[in-house]
């Protein structure tokens with residue numbers, strides 16, 4: 504790839520780089536925004552890497568946020584309060600596959616060498632318009648290749664999360680993973696079990712939201728063996744299902760639940776919020792039990808019983824059977840505002856008690872019986888009618 508002579512760097516980023524350079528600290532743009540811009544993808548999130556130490560950055564700029572000072576990262580807030588990440592040139596001196604101890608006071612070359620993939624290790628000097636592409640990342644962008652910087656085995660053993668990052672970038676850009684990098688990912692995949700569930704979840708979810716086709720991401724997690732370790736509940740997907748996956752909205756919890764034989768168990772392993780685990784559980788409980796759209800009573804009863812998960816179920820149905828009419832039938836029921844829950848009944852518990860029902864469990868039972876009648880025929884939802892029924 505012929506890199507352009509100049510990149511269009513946002514004014515605020517230039518100002519920050521200018522100030523650091525004027526104070527004597529070499530400063531370069533690097534990482535995702537350089538990569539994306541070379542690919543022609545819009546990304547204004549230019550990260551800076553600099554010889555300045557975090558204290559220097561905090562001293563030079565009035566408004567900073569200490570995002571990860573131990574690792575050298577400080578965000579500088581611009582006039583519009585947007586954060587810009589500035590990271591000190593660093594190298595990892597000690598790693599255990601999960602954490603790194605880092606050392607500052609190193610060169611740009613060292614800093615680029617500790618980055619994960621060649622396409623993420625291209626640096627551009629925003630003032631001098633120089634390029635530093637020691638690992639031929641621009642060429643790999645051209646060849647559509649994800650390739651580790653340096654020895655892929657070491658690099659994955661330093662930080663196993665890089666295996667998942669490789670899969671994410673491959674699915675996002677539809678790049679191939681370079682042979683030795685792919686083999687090393689495969690060979691070191693067991694190391695993924697050391698990672699925290701939170702980091703794995705974040706990678707998996709980010710992968711789902713950014714992949715060009717989610718089915719490709721799933722295939723990569725499978726092939727490399729990452730799915731076996733972290734997502735063992737994922738079901739075998741045939742050709743037809745791959746199309747369904749790719750039609751689903753990019754909702755990570757919904758997609759994960761769709762893919763899993765037991766969504767609650769998978770979402771629990773990924774330490775998702777209870778709300779998400781329950782959502783996954785409800786999806787599994789209901790996903791094979793759609794009502795007959797010709798029977799409005801069944802549709803209303805189904806809506807009443809599924810409650811908040813009905814929309815997920817309709818989304819799944821729409822992706823697997825786009826011509827199914829149930830979503831339109833449901834829309835009509837909703838427009839008609841047919842009562843579907845106890846709180847929409849024309850009577851309340853106290854009305855029943857006033858009418859002679861014994862306070863206690865009898866009240867709930869009576870309300871449920873009334874709702875059942877109203878689901879059968881919404882026209883019955885009047886106070887007079889319902890009171891005659893208790």
Ligand code: ATP
Pocket residue numbers: 533534535536550617618619620623624662664665
């Ligand atoms: P995204 O578009 O997902 O933000 P990105 O390339 O900007 O992509 P970040 O996670 O924001 O990814 O990281 C910024 C840069 O830091 C990367 O481009 C890469 O150079 C480096 N980096 C991030 N994580 C790692 C890692 N685990 N190991 C090595 N280098 C990393």
Ligand code: MG
Pocket residue numbers: 534535548
């Ligand atoms: Mg980024």
